[in-house]
Amino acid sequence: MTELAEVREDWRGETPVGRVHGEVDASNAAAVGTRLRALLGNESFGLIVDLTATTYIDSAGINMLFVLGDELRMRQQALRLVVDPATPIARMVAITGLDRAYPAHATIDAALSA
Amino acid sequence: MSGPTGHEVLAAVLQVRADRLRVLLWQRGKEPDRGRWALPGGLLGPTEDVEESVLRQLAEKVDVREVAHVEQLGVFSAPHRVPGIRLVATSFLGLVPSDADPEIPADTAWHPVDRLPDTAFDHAEIVEDARERLRAKLSYTNLGFALAPREFTAADIELLRSAADRAAMAIDRARLYEERRLVEALQRTLLPESLPQVPGLELAARYQPASVGSGIGGDWYDVFPLVAGQVALVIGDVMGHGVAAAALMAQLRTALRAYALEGHEPAAVAERLNHLLVPLRPTSMTTLAYVVLDSERETARMVNAGHPPPLLTLPGEPPRYLEVEGDPPLGVAPGHRYTEHTFNLPADSRLVMVTDGAIEVRGEPLDDGLERLRALAEELPIPGALCDAVTARPSHEDDLAIVALRVSALPEHFRSAWPADAGALRVLRQSLRRWLGKWGADADEIYDITVAVQEASANAVEHAYAPGSAAFEVDARHDDGVITVVVQDRGQWREARGGAQRGRGLPIMESLMEKVDVERGENGTTIRLRRTLKRSA
Numbered sequence: 205m206t207e208l209a210e211v212r213e214d215w216r217g218e219t220p221v222g223r224v225h226g227e228v229d230a231s232n233a234a235a236v237g238t239r240l241r242a243l244l245g246n247e248s249f250g251l252i253v254d255l256t257a258t259t260y261i262d263s264a265g266i267n268m269l270f271v272l273g274d275e276l277r278m279r280q281q282a283l284r285l286v287v288d289p290a291t292p293i294a295r296m297v298a299i300t301g302l303d304r305a306y307p308a309h310a311t312i313d314a315a316l317s318a
Numbered sequence: 319m320s321g322p323t324g325h326e327v328l329a330a331v332l333q334v335r336a337d338r339l340r341v342l343l344w345q346r347g348k349e350p351d352r353g354r355w356a357l358p359g360g361l362l363g364p365t366e367d368v369e370e371s372v373l374r375q376l377a378e379k380v381d382v383r384e385v386a387h388v389e390q391l392g393v394f395s396a397p398h399r400v401p402g403i404r405l406v407a408t409s410f411l412g413l414v415p416s417d418a419d420p421e422i423p424a425d426t427a428w429h430p431v432d433r434l435p436d437t438a439f440d441h442a443e444i445v446e447d448a449r450e451r452l453r454a455k456l457s458y459t460n461l462g463f464a465l466a467p468r469e470f471t472a473a474d475i476e477l478l479r480s481a482a483d484r485a486a487m488a489i490d491r492a493r494l495y496e497e498r499r500l501v502e503a504l505q506r507t508l509l510p511e512s513l514p515q516v517p518g519l520e521l522a523a524r525y526q527p528a529s530v531g532s533g534i535g536g537d538w539y540d541v542f543p544l545v546a547g548q549v550a551l552v553i554g555d556v557m558g559h560g561v562a563a564a565a566l567m568a569q570l571r572t573a574l575r576a577y578a579l580e581g582h583e584p585a586a587v588a589e590r591l592n593h594l595l596v597p598l599r600p601t602s603m604t605t606l607a608y609v610v611l612d613s614e615r616e617t618a619r620m621v622n623a624g625h626p627p628p629l630l631t632l633p634g635e636p637p638r639y640l641e642v643e644g645d646p647p648l649g650v651a652p653g654h655r656y657t658e659h660t661f662n663l664p665a666d667s668r669l670v671m672v673t674d675g676a677i678e679v680r681g682e683p684l685d686d687g688l689e690r691l692r693a694l695a696e697e698l699p700i701p702g703a704l705c706d707a708v709t710a711r712p713s714h715e716d717d718l719a720i721v722a723l724r725v726s727a728l729p730e731h732f733r734s735a736w737p738a739d740a741g742a743l744r745v746l747r748q749s750l751r752r753w754l755g756k757w758g759a760d761a762d763e764i765y766d767i768t769v770a771v772q773e774a775s776a777n778a779v780e781h782a783y784a785p786g787s788a789a790f791e792v793d794a795r796h797d798d799g800v801i802t803v804v805v806q807d808r809g810q811w812r813e814a815r816g817g818a819q820r821g822r823g824l825p826i827m828e829s830l831m832e833k834v835d836v837e838r839g840e841n842g843t844t845i846r847l848r849r850t851l852k853r854s855a
Contacts, residue, residue: 208545208744229747229772230779231740260747262769263776263822292765299829300822 208232211239214254216316218247221286223254228265237268241275250281252315255297256288266300273306282306284315323404327372328359328394328441330448331385331412333428339452340428341445342380343437347425350401351438355429357445359407368408376412384420387413391447399440407440411448513541515734516549518613518665518749522701523721526709528675535717536563536604537673538571542578543745544610550578553625553671553721554606570595570604570648584610588621588648588656595649603647607671611663613752616725618663621656623648626677626688629695630661631668637695639688668724670695675718676708699724732794738807740779743772746792757796758853766830767801767849773823774805774845799851808842 209226220243228236244251253269255261273283287294287308297303309315331342343355358379362371368390376385391409399405414420422428429435431449434442513521523539536556544550552574556563573594577587587608595604605625611618620628620640624647627639642659663669670691677687691708698704701722708720732753736742747768754764775790790807827834833848 227744227747229740229743230776231743260765260768262772263826267822292762292769295762295766296769296826299826 209236209258211236211243213243214312216252216312218245219250219252219316220245220248221252221254221312223257225257227260228258228268229260229262230264233264233268236265237272240272244276244279244281248281250276250283252284252286252312254286254312254315255293256286258293261293261296263300266296266302269302270305284309284318286310286312286315321403323406325362325368326359326405326407327362327368327375327410328357328407328444329372329376329388329410329412330357330391330445331376331380331414332431332448332452333414333418334416335428338430339432339449341431341434341448342422342426343429343435343441344379344423344426346438353436354438355427355435355441356438357409357441358426362408368410372408372410372412379426380414380422381420384414384418385412386415387411389451391444391451394440394444396440407444409444409447411451413452514543514549515736516543516613516745516749518726518752519549519611520701520724520726521721522705522723523719524705524709525719526675526717528715528717536567537675537717537719538567539671539719539721540571540575541721542575544578545581545744549611549613550575551609551611551669551671551721551723552606553673553719554604555625555673555719556604566598566604570606574606574608578610583658584608584619584621585656585658588623588645589654592623592648592651592654592656596652598649604649605647609669609671611669611723613725613748616662616664618661618669620659620661621645622659623656626672626674629670629672629692630663631670631695631699632662633664633666637668637670637692639692663725665725666727668695668699668701668722670704670720670722672708672720673716673718675716676720678716680715695722730796732792735789735791736775738779738789743775743779746775747772750792750794753794754801757801757851758799759801759851760853763849763851767803767847770827770830770834770847770849771803771805773827774803774847775807776823799853801849801851803847805845805847806842 209224209228209232212223212225214221214223222240222243224236224240240251240253251272253272269283269285276283283306285297285303285306285308287297287303287310289310294308297308302308307318309318333340333342342358344358346352346354346356358376359372360375362368363374366374372388389411391411394407394409397404399407431445434445437445513523521541523541525537525539528535536558538552538554540550540552542550552571554567554570556567556570570591573591574587577590582590588606591606603624606623607620607625607628609618609620609628620642622628622642623645627641629637630640631637640659640661643657645656646654672691677691678684679687694707695704698707701724704722705720709718732750734746734749736746750768750771751764754767759767771792771794775792779790790805792803792805794801794803824834824836827845827847831847831849833846835846837844837846
């Protein structure tokens with residue numbers, strides 16, 4: 205179906221990048237979370253979630269990212285975010301404190317070299 | 319001779335697991351029927367009624383908090399249904415959401431209802447009853463919500479409906495011997511009971527069997543929401559009457575919904591339906607007009623496979639038929655590439671789609687029928703009134719279907735009621751964006767207000783699992799650059815699960831809006847939000 209959101213894989217070496225395209229709300233946050241978890245391996249430091257192409261996110265999606273980050277931490281891995289600072293998504297990430305728990309970078313390259 | 323009679327209760331608990339409808343059964347460890355599989359249940363206790371009893375008995379097999387719905391099925395009282403003393407059974411149907419995974423004892427398992435193991439006594443009959451009840455109710459109630467996962471999508475619900483449609487056809491084929499009954503059952507199952515509520519759209523539709531001849535035929539209509547503010551409008555006509563036409567109609571309707579919800583563009587949907595039909599070698603042709611309306615962009619896209627043209631009325635203009643270069647009916651031109659036509663559908667415009675039964679009268683030129691409908695549409699702008707007028711004409715020799723809509727003028731006051739399901743949120747979001755855009759809100763303001771309204775709606779949506787128990791209303795007003803939104807959920811207030819998310823909702827609203835009031839009452843929660851738009855600051 206035309207999913208509200210789509211998660212595209214983009215591997216940088218051994219590091220998985222999940223690029224979330226579209227809108228994340230209460231109807232699909234769990235499914236997006238499942239798709240992101242499927243990218244996890246043991247070889248990398250963790251997972252980069254790229255929200256550059258995300259057009260909508262509310263607390264359902266933010267909450268899913270907090271939970272995902274907790275899970276990664278338990279696996280001794282890290283969650284890094286890529287957020288375009290000029291977008292409303294960046295505001296949501298800041299308002300909810302997600303960027304204090306998991307640093308947000310402007311580009312995938314910045315997130316990789318962090 | 320009369321002996322003692324006992325009373326037992328039995329529950330057929332159904333769940334969709336691993337994509338199949340399954341029933342909870344336990345394997346009997348002792349005679350009679352040792353080794354066979356039985357429904358959970360047991361004797362009615364001296365101080366309990368059947369409802370209390372079934373919950374108690376279920377609790378022995380499964381965490382009953384996981385059972386989203388329980389209803390009584392019927393009484394089984396055949397004298398020798400079980401050996402020994404006579405036992406009368408009251409049976410129940412229970413439904414468990416597909417994402418629940420309740421713990422069950424070692425002797426208990428989920429078995430596919432269409433491939434039951436050896437069952438004890440008359441329990442297979444009870445399972446069949448449960449399935450039949452579920453099938454019937456899926457077609458006219460929102461009972462499917464009790465089976466759907468708690469995080470579900472519109473596609474999941476459609477999947478359930480398609481499954482029910484398929485089950486309906488299989489069961490009906492096996493059981494109904496009378497053609498009329500079969501056709502009526504199909505029609506009842508397949509035409510939408512009610513049209514979706516889409517803010518900014520007035521919708522009406524009717525189906526009317528022919529008043530002479532064999533009555534019901536293969537005409538159908540369908541209206542359903544797609545993602546992102548889009549609504550699908552379908553009108554089709556499988557030429558012919560009776561079982562063959564109605565059954566083919568049923569298949570096409572389900573297939574069209576499936577293709578559309580998979581995200582295929584209108585032309586691709588028509589091509590796939592055509593591809594599906596060609597090898598079936600239908601003895602007659604099928605015509606179809608399929609329109610996808612985008613309320614945000616105020617446009618519509620259409621494919622027309624040999625169907626009478628839709629009638630479009632733009633504001634301030636007389637109605638005119640959307641004559642487009644015709645594509646052939648479905649099923650007759652293998653591999654045909656269908657053409658998509660785009661047209662504007664601004665506020666206050668109207669669209670009418672009919673089957674030929676609404677315009678053709680035997681012995682009269684087709685143009686007369688088209689002109690009669692055009693004149694009616696000009697006279698009657700309200701969709702419901704037009705549908706009534708078209709179906710009021712006596713003596714139809716053919717069945718007819720009509721779908722009519724009007725795009726509302728933009729209201730100062732955005733007011734709408736929503737079912738409490740997460741899928742409604744995206745439609746609400748889309749409508750709200752359009753409404754806010756018209757008042758000059760910029761992209762950031764639209765985003766902020768939309769998020770705040772969604773957070774405010776979360777209470778109703780989080781507790782959507784008891785069917786029909788919850789709904790919410792959104793009432794947004796614009797007054798001189800100030801947007802105020804009141805979100806009211808009428809569901810019973812329950813303490814939120816997943817506290818963290820709930821905990822984030824309020825701070826988000828407070829960061830995005832100037833003023834947030836939350837009022838929790840016995841009958842629901844009311845949240846008031848206010849934001850002044852920059853353009854007026």
